[in-house]
Amino acid sequence: xxxxxxxxxxxxxxxxxxxxxxxxxxxxxxxxxxxxxxxxxxxxxxxxxxxxxxxxxxxxxxxxxxxxxxxxxxxxxxxxxxxxxxxxxxxxxxxxxxxxxxxxxxxxxxxxxxxxxxxxxxxxxxxxxxxxxxxxxxxxxxxxxxxxxxxxxxxxxxxxxxxxxxxxxxxxxxxxxxxxxxxxxxxxxxxxxxxxxxxxxxxxxxxxxxxxxxxxxxxxxxxxxxxxxxxxxxxxxxxxxxxxxxxxxxxxxxxxxxxxxxxxxxxxxxxxxxxxxxx
Amino acid sequence: xxxxxxxxxxxxxxxxxxxxxxxxxxxxxxxxxxxxxxxxxxxxxxxxxxxxxxxxxxxxxxxxxxxxxxxxxxxxxxxxxxxxxxxxxxxxxxxxxxxxxxxxxxxxxxxxxxxxxxxxxxxxxxxxxxxxxxxxxxxxxxxxxxxxxxxxxxxxxxxxxxxxxxxxxxxxxxxxxxxxxxxxxxxxxxxxxxxxxxxxxxxxxxxxxxxxxxxxxxxxxxxxxxxxxxxxxxxxxxxxxxxxxxxxxxxxxxxxxxxxxxxxxxxxxxxxxxxxxxxxxxxxxxxxxxxxxxxxx
Numbered sequence: 001x002x003x004x005x006x007x008x009x010x011x012x013x014x015x016x017x018x019x020x021x022x023x024x025x026x027x028x029x030x031x032x033x034x035x036x037x038x039x040x041x042x043x044x045x046x047x048x049x050x051x052x053x054x055x056x057x058x059x060x061x062x063x064x065x066x067x068x069x070x071x072x073x074x075x076x077x078x079x080x081x082x083x084x085x086x087x088x089x090x091x092x093x094x095x096x097x098x099x100x101x102x103x104x105x106x107x108x109x110x111x112x113x114x115x116x117x118x119x120x121x122x123x124x125x126x127x128x129x130x131x132x133x134x135x136x137x138x139x140x141x142x143x144x145x146x147x148x149x150x151x152x153x154x155x156x157x158x159x160x161x162x163x164x165x166x167x168x169x170x171x172x173x174x175x176x177x178x179x180x181x182x183x184x185x186x187x188x189x190x191x192x193x194x195x196x197x198x199x200x201x202x203x204x205x206x207x208x209x210x211x212x213x214x215x216x217x218x219x220x221x222x223x224x225x226x227x228x229x230x231x232x233x234x235x236x237x238x239x240x241x242x243x244x245x246x247x248x249x250x251x252x253x254x255x256x257x258x259x260x261x262x263x264x265x266x267x268x269x270x271x272x273x274x275x276x277x278x279x
Numbered sequence: 280x281x282x283x284x285x286x287x288x289x290x291x292x293x294x295x296x297x298x299x300x301x302x303x304x305x306x307x308x309x310x311x312x313x314x315x316x317x318x319x320x321x322x323x324x325x326x327x328x329x330x331x332x333x334x335x336x337x338x339x340x341x342x343x344x345x346x347x348x349x350x351x352x353x354x355x356x357x358x359x360x361x362x363x364x365x366x367x368x369x370x371x372x373x374x375x376x377x378x379x380x381x382x383x384x385x386x387x388x389x390x391x392x393x394x395x396x397x398x399x400x401x402x403x404x405x406x407x408x409x410x411x412x413x414x415x416x417x418x419x420x421x422x423x424x425x426x427x428x429x430x431x432x433x434x435x436x437x438x439x440x441x442x443x444x445x446x447x448x449x450x451x452x453x454x455x456x457x458x459x460x461x462x463x464x465x466x467x468x469x470x471x472x473x474x475x476x477x478x479x480x481x482x483x484x485x486x487x488x489x490x491x492x493x494x495x496x497x498x499x500x501x502x503x504x505x506x507x508x509x510x511x512x513x514x515x516x517x518x519x520x521x522x523x524x525x526x527x528x529x530x531x532x533x534x535x536x537x538x539x540x541x542x543x544x545x546x547x548x549x550x551x552x553x554x555x556x557x558x559x560x561x562x563x564x565x566x567x568x569x570x571x572x573x574x575x576x
Contacts, residue, residue: 010385013378017392023407023449024395026415042418084302091298095291103299110310112562114510116534117555120548121313121320127329129308150309153302182294211400213513214535229402236406236517243410250407257398265391268398272454273461276499 024254031248038244053248057235061249065224066231067256073141073216073227074209077148078202084149085156086198090190092157093164094172104161111154115214122147123218137219144219148209156201159275163197164190196274203271206260228253321549326542333545340549349525350550353533360443360529361508367448368504369497372455377485379456380463390460394453401450405517408446409433412518436526439519443527446514451507455500462496463489502565509558530554 030038031053032046058064092100126137126147137143167190175185191198213229220230235249261268321340325333344350375393379386396404412432420429432438466489474488512531515521521528521536528536534554538547 010383013383013389014385017389020449021392021395023404023411026411027407030410039414039418041422042415084305087298088302091295095295103303106311107306110314112559113310113314113555114531114551114558116510116512116531117551118310118313118317119535120538120544120551121317122309124316124320125308125313146305147309149302150305153306154310157302182298186298207398211402211513213400213402213516218539229400232403232406233517243414246406247410250403253403254399258395261391261395261398269390269394269457272397273457276454276458276503277461 027247027250027254030244031251033244035242035244038247053245054252057245057249057252060245061231061235061252062223062226063228063231063249063252066226066228069141069225070210070227070229073144073148074206077145077152077209078205080145080149081152081156081205082198082201085153085201086160086191086194087186088153089157089160090164090186093161094169104157107154107157111158115151119214119218126219139219139221139225141220141225144216147215147219148212151215152205152208155204155275159197159201160194163194167193199267200271200274203264203268204275207272210257317548318552320545321552323545325544327538327544336545340546341553343546344549344553349528350533350537352525353528353530356440356527357509357511357530360440360447360511360527361505364444364447364451364508365501365504367444368451368455368508369500371448371452372500373459375452375456376459376463380460390456393456396450397454399450401511401513402517404446404450405514408442408449409518412442433519434523436523439523439527443511443514443518443529446518447508447511450514451504455504458500458503459493459496462493466492498565498568502562505561505565506558509561530557 026042029045030042032049032051034053037047092104123138126143130136130138130143137146171189172185175189180188211229212227213233216227216230217233220226226234232249232253236246322335322337323333324336324340325331379389379393383389399407416429417431420426423429432442470492471484471488474484479488510531511529512535515527515529515532519527521532530550531554534547534550537543537550541547
């Protein structure tokens with residue numbers, strides 16, 4: 001009797017969780033339907049699984065291009081954030097002077113500035129850099145990457161700073177006595193030890209940068225540079241939405257996220273928890 | 280001897296610069312400088328056109344703010360939305376966490392499913408739910424005849440706000456759950472066992488043993504949900520677009536529209552600075568509470 005009750009609870013839990021994901025079910029089933037079938041019954045399974053609408057949506061959203069752009073921006077931004085923030089944080093911890101303390105405080109304090117507060121002046125500054133210094137910051141992926149690094153700096157420095165403080169300095173001292181310069185000490189000895197924090201930074205920034213909409217919208221105007229959120233928004237910005245195509249488009253954007261999630265689930269859950277607890 | 284010391288000091292400064300300067304440069308140009316000149320922009324009147332004049336108007340923009348009904352209603356909506364969302368998200372997140380930390384076989388699968396919405400960006404989530412709240416709800420209404428529940432929610436101001444809360448909750452609850460799970464798992468097993476041995480029931484254990492022990496997680500979750508909901512933009516943009524008739528236009532969106540749609544660069548920036556001050560106040564209150572708690576422990 002008790003065993004039956006337990007199985008019942010397990011079953012209920014699974015059913016409730018599946019219900020929780022019903023919006024994704026709605027997207028899934030309707031992405032295979034034609035317009036008429038969709039309006040007949042939006043909750044039913046499709047009569048046949050044809051990938052016709054995926055193909056059309058892919059073309060309309062310029063999906064592969066957008067996916068490529070998102071990938072370039074996310075990977076490059078995060079690589080630079082990891083490299084620069086870990087170096088900075090290590091130096092700030094190991095050089096214990098007033099300047100280091102002030103710099104660290106500025107990084108932490110600016111974390112509370114909402115994006116909306118700096119978006120307009122940021123675009124003015126970047127426009128000025130493009131016009132006067134002739135470094136193309138506006139409407140280039142490079143410019144977007146540069147700004148992503150700027151916005152990602154604080155949190156990454158903060159997380160690395162906390163971790164570096166907890167690792168003993170003796171290994172580094174030994175390496176210095178053996179004749180390693182600071183560059184070597186950092187990359188050969190310190191950076192490998194920072195792995196857990198690096199994983200956390202990567203996970204948190206993937207979620208932030210991959211899904212970011214507002215900054216890319218302000219920076220990029222060319223169609224060919226659109227990231228996934230931008231191409232989705234322009235797809236939905238058209239006057240009459242063909243919902244079956246829209247669902248196929250949404251499914252396309254969700255699939256990479258689900259694959260990433262299932263592949264790196266353990267790290268994602270750990271990283272998100274670690275990041276939140278330290279903030 | 281002295282020369283050697285001087286050399287090594289110089290070398291250390293060079294290393295320091297090499298490690299720290301690149302990030303400082305990027306950070307300064309992206310965050311610090313725009314923040315500072317942003318304060319300057321809030322005192323001028325300008326339409327954003329480079330050739331048009333920027334007129335200094337002093338604190339006029341800030342005075343105007345307090346008579347701007349659209350901004351004040353937007354602030355009101357944001358506050359209402361934030362308070363309800365924070366409550367619902369935390370109750371749901373904590374409930375989820377309590378369920379999936381039970382000794383169930385399916386607990387890992389459950390966690391995986393509940394956390395998933397958080398990974399899909401707010402923009403995409405908004406579009407998914409837009410379809411549900413309009414066409415799917417209409418269709419269910421037609422099938423069941425329950426037209427008083429299943430109609431286009433996004434056309435009614437109150438229901439549209441409720442829709443915003445539901446979607447935000449759906450996005451955040453699994454995320455908050457993860458943090459509560461961490462807190463619950465950090466609880467010393469023996470204390471709970473001891474309480475059970477002493478005859479404490481489910482509710483007693485929950486209220487008197489578990490809740491006090493997860494207070495630190497509670498503070499973190501409260502802060503995260505508070506600042507996330509207060510600054511919400513993506514879901515707002517894709518789900519309701521601020522409508523119907525501005526009933527769901529949150530502050531972040533109001534600022535965006537004021538600057539980039541209406542072309543009021545100076546006035547919009549003044550709003551943005553006020554927004555920053557509001558966020559800063561919330562954060563400082565939160566931090567001071569957290570600090571106090573730490574002292575008590």
